[in-house]
Amino acid sequence: MTTCALHIRIPAQIKRWLAGEAKRNERSINAQTVFVLRQEMDKEKALGPIAKQTPNASEQ
Numbered sequence: 001m002t003t004c005a006l007h008i009r010i011p012a013q014i015k016r017w018l019a020g021e022a023k024r025n026e027r028s029i030n031a032q033t034v035f036v037l038r039q040e041m042d043k044e045k046a047l048g049p050i051a052k053q054t055p056n057a058s059e060q
């Protein structure tokens with residue numbers, strides 16, 4: 001698997017939640033972020049076109 005760096009800005013509340021989840025799951029924040037994103041990718045793949053109909057965060 002090839003990896004690349006991604007620098008993003010997120011609200012402090014989301015970072016605190018992510019850090020808490022990472023600690024609870026004994027993962028780094030990076031590993032927790034990848035885990036959460038992969039879960040969402042798997043959900044979208046399983047649901048097919050239905051998943052693509054949900055509004056994204058920038059539209060809410």
